[in-house]
Amino acid sequence: MQPKKKLDVTADFCPITFVKTKLALEEMAAGEILEVILAGKVAVQNVPRSVEHDGHKVLALSEQPDGTFRLLVEKDGARNRPD
Numbered sequence: 063m064q065p066k067k068k069l070d071v072t073a074d075f076c077p078i079t080f081v082k083t084k085l086a087l088e089e090m091a092a093g094e095i096l097e098v099i100l101a102g103k104v105a106v107q108n109v110p111r112s113v114e115h116d117g118h119k120v121l122a123l124s125e126q127p128d129g130t131f132r133l134l135v136e137k138d139g140a141r142n143r144p145d
Contacts, residue, residue, distance in 0.1 A: 063121065065097035065134065066090060071109075072101035072130055079105040080112045083135070087118060092139035095121065100131045109133060 069086045071079040083098050090096060100106050110120045113135050121134040 063095060063134065066094040068097045068099070070099040071105065072099055074105075075102070076104050076108050080109050083109055083113060084116065087113070087116075087135065087137050090137045092137055094137050096135045096137065098133040098135065099126075100133055101129070106131050110135075 067086060067090060069082060071082050074082065079100065083096070086096055086098075098109065100109060106123070110123055110133055114120055117138040119136040119138065121136055123131060123133050125131055
């Protein structure tokens with residue numbers, strides 16, 4: 063599972079963590095994987111929940127040795143379908 067793009071939002075706070083994640087996903091093609099590096103309890107709870115609410119798939123959320131969290135999100139294909 064190789065991420066297409068990596069986003070580090072460890073210096074940011076909610077809701078900016080989700081806003082940056084959402085913008086990164088908008089630039090990606092359906093089925094591509096975004097790796098997001100998170101820090102802080104609120105971001106770890108809210109960002110995965112928010113991306114799932116937007117229709118994307120959370121593939122993994124794991125704590126790293128440095129105390130940050132690695133989130134893998136697959137972009138939803140429905141977002142790129144013509145209306």
